[in-house]
Amino acid sequence: MPKLTMQQARALLESTTTQPHLLQHALAVSGAMGAMARHFGQDEAYWQAVGLLHDYDYEQYPEEHLQHTAAPLAAAGVDDEAVRAILSHGWGLCTDVEPQTEMEKSLYAVDEMTGLVSATAKMRPSGIADLAPKSVNKKFKDKAFAAKIDREVIQKGAEMLGMDLAQLTALCIEGMRPHAAELGLLGTGA
Secondary structure (H helix, E strand, O other): OOOOOHHHHHHHHHHHHHOOOHHHHHHHHHHHHHHHHHHHHOOOOHHHHHHHHHHOOOOOHHHOOOEEEEEEHHHHOOOHHHHHHHHOOOOOOOEEEOOOOHHHHHHHHHHHHHHHHHHHHHOOOOOOOOOHHHHHHHHHHOOOOOOOOHHHHHHHHHHHOOOOOHHHHHHHHHHHHHHHHHOOOOOOOO
């Protein structure tokens, strides 16, 4: 079975997702996954496609997230490796699929981290353009800032990858920066 492509991922995501903030989040995770793939010497386009599609059923089933994903994606011809990675990002939250590969661990880690990076960048005049990992990590410690972001998942994800928080943050920023305009992260001065 051929691997998931960006074109296929985009078409599938657009068939279930219309809310701009969910589409932006999917793009942020896709960008971050591209940087993670480069870091691990893996297939960048494939990892980006998996990242783009990770919340396939979220808009339609927010209370049953990932319970309506495997069968429709398999039926649409999405490869098993991609489906398993998508399911694994909900490990311990809404699935029991434990991340095992670098791709799965990366998706698990960057899903929440991209939210923290976005929230931090939105507070800055220059947005994500010159955002440093230490600025994000300072906000990581401030539990009141972007309070819905699960810091425990980020920490666990970084540990699974054998990375410290700064390295994970830097990779997320690197992957998201080229999409700053689409992500609304050009800053308050733009």
